[in-house]
Amino acid sequence: MNVSQTMETEEDLLTCLRLKFYHPQQNCKGMYGLLPLGKRSKHSAEDPLKLGRDSQSCTFSLVDPKVSRKQLALFAYRTPHSMDMLFTIQNLSQKGRLSVNSSALDYLEKMDLPDKALIRFGEYEMLIIRESGEAKGSFEVEFEVLAVPPSRETCMCVTSATPVMDTGSCGMQNLQPELTALGPLETDETLLCNS
Template identity: 50%
Template sequence: MDVSQTLPTEEDNLTCLFISLHHPQQGALGMFRLLPLGPGAGGRLHPADEPVRFGRDQQACLFALADPRVSRKQLSIQAFRTAHSPYLQFTVQNLSLRGRMAVNGVSLVYLERAYVGDEALVKFGDYEMRIRVEQGEAQANFEVLLDVPEPWPPRVAAAVPSMVPVMETGLSGAPADLRSQGAMERPGPMESDETLCLM
């Protein structure tokens, strides 16, 4: 038996960055069409000493977003090591002069960084990026796996007032079982330009 077949290599236990991207209009605008997604895309092996950049510029960024509102270089994810841990750690840096970015609710201006930890939620513009780190022992490289899940249900749907005309009974056209459970209760109708509508 060949010894090289029995000994694990450094790449057998890579740290993996699972990155999930979302935009509320992703289905209509196609801003993720330049990303390596879909069947057979797999993960990307990336050197630990090079940043993973996201942005509009396909030459400067490993992962390009086809959106003119995104900066040429929007953000980078950088691996680093400390003396106190055998594992790769990661930071997210805002590379955009134009816009702010938030990591786990903490706002970052241009060139500021935030620690990722095991998981982080990054927001910039209308984008959300969820980063999850699965630790491995490899030091020279890590793997990046991208995912763009189906569009999430719109968050504002429940907050948008119904524009269904109010019938003579004063009740909207909601099913009777929902009205009886109080799920559709709102303040009474209010007049606006001689047309009744629910607020």
């Protein structure tokens, strides 16, 4: 075999989009049955990658009647000053909003994707992670199902810490027992004056 046939080419170093899904009822439904889970698939950078319910008009489909026929599209692009392949997301659903890292997109609105983005539509959470490559003409897509919501993993809050109220004091130990039984409350002047 010739040495040039075994060498890595530029197309071997493809950018990869890792799409990680979560849905609260994913264990009792076959909603991911049409996705190539756990394996990478090559996709042309010229064509938008569409995700939705309609397997005829979308590149990848979810088996869920609550998902729009065409839910979203991912477009690859490059800039003159960078070798990186970047991506834009567009909401194709006329009925539902799509959010990207808590920024809402209405029908046909687009947004550039950061290297790591939390996408929400309906009850779905999808974490998209871009792994850089050098190829110009194509990229890879890899699908995965997560056991826990990605928002829980990417959340900036610390759940084990004791909450600090606006007054600066920790916890709710100074409040009346009947009020602490209600759970967390906002602090205001009237509550502090009555205690």
